Amino acid sequence: MPARHFDRGRLRAVRRAAELSQRDVAAGVGVATSSVAGWEADTPTSPDPEKLPALARTLGRELDDLFPRTGLPDLTDLRCDAGLYQIETSAILGTKSAGPVRGAERGERRLKDRYVAPLAAAYGVSEEELLRAQERSLARAQGTTEDQNAGEDQAGFGAPPDSLSGKITLLLRRSFPGRQQMPSDAEIAEAVNARAGFEAISEEGVRDLRTGKEEDAAPLVLEGLATFFGVSPMYFQHDDAVAQQVYEGLRLLSASRRGAVGRVRARGSRQGLPADVMALVNDLVDEMEQRDSGSR
The missing domain is CATH 1.10.260.40 (lambda repressor-like DNA-binding domains)
Known part of the structure; x- marks a missing residue:
């Protein structure tokens, strides 16, 4: 499972910045002061994963910010x-x-x-x-990855997400796979605001959308997100049929990135994609093929 990253040095720095003693933190989390001291010291001890939410609350920080996790939760x-x-x-x-x-x-x-x-x-x-x-x-x-368990082409896609948080998470995973550094909520907010020409959303606002705390956003924000991730604004619309079309395009492009370009073209007609959407997908596949051949 993608465990949250615990950084004892950061924990110590955040606690001191909040002007809290180890005793204060221990009381907020419900543990002994010696436990907090051990978490901050250069020892192999660390808090139970179940304690991290209370620890983040006590320090006045968001769980995802203080203890980030790469990947989706089980x-x-x-x-x-x-x-x-x-x-x-x-x-x-x-x-x-x-x-x-x-x-x-x-x-x-x-x-x-x-x-x-x-x-x-x-x-x-x-x-x-x-x-x-x-x-x-x-x-x-089962000893497989989520991607291997999700379908014939191992694209890692099941049913398309119908929540805004799910769509954002999917784009983050597909745009920044493996060990690539995902953009922070602040960076996403900055890009959306730059396109809007004013502060349309805050870092906290992006985090709320990404985690599902907020389920809707202004059209201008959705357009900015679409531009940032390089997808059609239709992807974020509530219309299931429109979202499905863009989703299928993403799935086929994901297959092409793994070297399954031939299968993308051959299987496009079986995905129920409109001709114009399939044409766009094939144009992008052609562009990637040319770029890859030129870099060899």
Whole structure:
């Protein structure tokens, strides 16, 4: 699972900047002062993942900012981000033990339908986000990647995301794969504002859209996001048919980046794409082929 990055030096610096003592932080998180001292010292100790949300709140920082994570969360990540230990989920589900969650996190079995809604509510995510995280847990347990588990062409795409946060996350993953450094929320906000000519959105506003705290944005912001990521503004529209067209184009382009250019052209007609959309995809594929051949 993509664990959050814990930096003890940054923790110490942020605590001091907030003018908090180790005792203050310990009280806010619910641990001994010696635990906080150990987290900041050059020792192998670090806080439980379940403690990171309380630690970020105590220090007055966003969880994603203080303890960033590259990649999308699985079920264990969602639970830890909610500050819950596995044993606490039995009370949420009304079960005698945490067995249902334990089995799902291990990828041994899926959650029963009746558990999805209460667990999503407790984790502060949508049911759709919870189910997608479940698929990542299953893929990990099977020794595959999420990409390998998602379809015939291994493009890593399941159903197109229907939430704004899901669409932004997808674009971040596809535009900055592997170890490429993803842009920060501040950089995205700066690009959107530069296009708008005024402050249309703040760094916090971008973070809220990316994490799903806010589900809608002004048209000018959506246009700026589209320009930043290099996609059509249609991608962010609520019209499912329009979003599906742009999504399919992205999926086919993803295949071409892995050397499956021939399959892109051959399979385009089977994807239900309009002729003009497919023509655009093929033009882009041609451009990439020329660029790649010229760099050899």
